[in-house]
Amino acid sequence: MKKIKSILFIGLLFFSVSMLSQTLTYKPISPFFGGNNPFAYQQVLASANAQNDFQESNGGIEQQSDLENFADSLNRQLLNSLSNDLFQEQFGDQGLTEGTYVFGSLAVEVTPTRGGLLVNILNTETGEQTQIIIPGN
Numbered sequence: 001m002k003k004i005k006s007i008l009f010i011g012l013l014f015f016s017v018s019m020l021s022q023t024l025t026y027k028p029i030s031p032f033f034g035g036n037n038p039f040a041y042q043q044v045l046a047s048a049n050a051q052n053d054f055q056e057s058n059g060g061i062e063q064q065s066d067l068e069n070f071a072d073s074l075n076r077q078l079l080n081s082l083s084n085d086l087f088q089e090q091f092g093d094q095g096l097t098e099g100t101y102v103f104g105s106l107a108v109e110v111t112p113t114r115g116g117l118l119v120n121i122l123n124t125e126t127g128e129q130t131q132i133i134i135p136g137n
Helices: 002-020 038-051 066-094
Strands: 099-103 106-113 116-123 129-135
Touching: none
Parallel strands: none
Antiparallel strands: 099 106, 106 116, 116 129
């Protein structure tokens, strides 16, 4: 009987000790350190706005007037016409042929490739370079 009482006593002792223990958890209160108070958004937003150096432009994208659109369109058409005339004068009806051509500060190199023609355009003043691939047979 004494053995049963001692086993029962030890069992109750472990049970009572486990009842007193608890899990410690960290719950952040400050919204800046992960707190989840739904009413703290105004505080966080105010702090973010105070640190923001970005200044938004007042108008966004400016729309051109109809007159400015017409002038831009006319300029594009004139430049297109000039480039077509220059192209016809340089190459004639035969189109692009292999070689290197110089137009002011632009050096244009035309080389045939497996897929068509490769046109390298180099601005000799700034060093900018563009490649155009014209597909062909």
